């Protein structure tokens with residue numbers, strides 16, 4: 001039996017494959033990613049997470065089941081711990097830039113627009129690639145790396161790969177599948193479009209970090 005997530009995951013497999021081929025991911029895996037690129041990424045990711053946690057909270061409040069609300073509000077507050085742990089370790093020697101890059105602005109604004117103006121189902125489809133793609137990439141790196149003892153980015157890799165994060169990703173998937181089960185054809189189509197776009201924005205986010213994307217003017 002193929003649920004909603006299995007279907008969209010299959011359809012968006014080329015995007016995930018393209019992410020695995022990105023120089024950012026390859027160099028994160030072998031530990032050769034320039035520190036300044038990683039710092040740019042962590043800085044922009046802190047700006048992304050600050051908005052993403054509000055979006056998770058909004059989604060949680062809109063869910064009809066209190067377990068779902070609990071899950072999304074826990075995930076939102078969990079982000080604060082991640083921000084504090086990873087970001088402060090990696091950013092301690094760098095001046096924090098509080099201006100979001102064009103891509104960071106695009107991704108966070110896109111999520112906020114969908115979550116506030118569209119159906120709950122579309123909102124759920126918008127926030128899901130953030131969970132599923134990071135889990136897939138974290139697992140992919142853990143499986144293929146040969147340098148776990150001396151990779152400077154191992155803490156980051158361990159945050160998203162492996163069993164610790166798995167339960168949370170599976171719960172997010174189960175909630176979205178549940179809402180998809182009772183969604184009509186039109187909503188299901190919109191969910192797929194939204195999941196696909198958010199997945200592309202995940203690709204773009206790594207690409208923009210690798211190129212240290214700046215505003216052109």
Ligand SMILES: Cc1ncc(C[n+]2csc(CCO)c2C)c(N)n1
Pocket residue numbers: 045048049052075076078079129130131132134202205
């Ligand atoms: C651009 C970007 N996309 C996804 C994540 C990963 N992530 C952020 S919050 C969250 C759910 C709660 O832990 C997950 C999986 C990230 N850090 N940055």
